Amino acid sequence: MSQGVLVWVEQFKGKPQAASWEALGQARTLAGGGPVTAAVFGQGVETVAQEAIRRGADRVLVADDATLADYRFEPFVALLAQIVREHQPAIVLAAATIAGREVLAGAAAEIGAGLLTDVTDLSLEGGKLQAVRPVLGGKVLSVEAITGDGPQFATLRPRAFPAPEPDPSRSGEIVAVAPVLAEDAIASKVEAMQEVTGTISLTDATIIVSGGRGVGGPEGFDPVRELAEALGGAVGASRAAVDAGWIPYEHQVGQTGKVVSPDLYIAAGISGAIQHQAGMRTAKVIVAINKDPEAPIFKLARYGIVGDLFEVLPALTAEVRKRLG
Amino acid sequence: MHVVVVTKNTPDTAATVTVKGDGTIDWGDSLVVNPWDEYAITEAVLLKEAHSGKATVLTVGTDEHQEALKHGLAIGCDQAIRVWDGALDGCDSLGYAEAVAAAIRKLGDVDLVIFGRELADIATDQHVYQVARKLGWTMLGYVAKIQALDVAARSITVNRLTEYGTQTVRSTLPAVISVVKDINEPKYPTFIGIRKAAKAEIPVWSAADLGLDAAALQPRTQQLRYQELPKREGTVEIIEGATAQEKAAKLIDRLIEEKVL
Structure with missing residues (x-):
């Protein structure tokens, strides 16, 4: 008899992926009174397991092993599939990060389970998961449901669901599990990892400052970066700025870049093409700074400043610094 | 070396879409190659040229997807194959992955399978990873650069873009990769390429040709309706x-x- 909800909690070098807690919070809601189990794979991940309990897990399955130190598809998929077969949870959730999408899709394929990817709303209708997903470049919403029997899989778009606050009084059980694949059975080897240092990842950021064609060149991103830094936010960009070679692709927000949902999105010198909107329209508050009062971005924005971003951005940076003391 | 690129047509993302009263969408008729696949198809052609190999462009779908295959041929793929069968109508990502994996097995000598990062219409990438799992091959997703490909040594080294930074991974072949737009500048078809593609006979493989079992094509998910954005x-x-x-x-x-x- 299948029961309870299993959440794959992602971590990188012992640091939990914040969006995993959002999935854990949703698991608590969907489980009703049933058990919520977290699964943590990595090396040296004891503190992640403990935090999973404080965030709502009743039990944490921990696979702590050198073969799991870096994310790789084969060992992670094989282990999650084995855990699902053994524990038969009713529902399996994860954050819809790159690894989360891969691991759940791979395990669902192995088990023959239905999977709903990158959902922004999730409910149970007659015991089956029903989800809302933005499709067609974020222009419409699709309502989809699991129809098959057995464990039901879903990945949750980061920042679409609230994260539960840690509760230090919660207790739970930590259970060690062994990896499925030995190193010599894994075809891929991680040779290097060039970490993003000193910057906040777009997916996690609560504040994003983005620049577009209006910044005019690579040095035009300096005032964008300074404001982002003053606000403790991340730097984004439109496709036009990336295609012009002014800033690397990993900063691109939009249909062919990243989809983000920060609390605050400041678009500077971005006209707001539909493809850009697809990446940022779920931001809580959008601010548009543009010389052209007719720019489509103003239709989406909550606040607008019509003006030169090279005057407005430094003024905002100065104001933020002044208020922070 | 044999590289297979998997593609399909998707509605033009620049087109306006409205949801009708019954929760369906008029997708319009301006279908284009899935934008992410332009990079994947280009990469397949660049690799086959660099390694004197063969590139196959593959789709699973109705003849609506013929244009994506012709686009692949026009920019340099050697052959195109379409998989379709009434039994695939209404299948979800698992059935789709089953069909792609079966077609790749039937081709037999495939070293590398390339996908674009995701499908722009249904906004998902799950089928990519499911193909890798069904083949039992390694999956290297979000590839921004192929650092090295040594077919004789059965080895590929790639840079993957992740939320945490750029991961460099080496793997044995065969493998499945998905690519992001950093990987190349998409090629555009030449006049001669378009002429050649227009004349190409594209074989259609049925479920029976691939030995697909109806039970494996049963959907586990269902699309219920569309809604306008709030x-x-x-x-x-x-x-x-x-x-x-x-x-x-x-x-x-x-x-x-x-x-x-």
């Missing part, structure tokens, strides 16, 4: 002021009131 509340408030400093101060006040700062 309208964003209110209209824009333009912050006025004599100077940039005055506007900045007013905006910061508003953002503090909104509790986003």
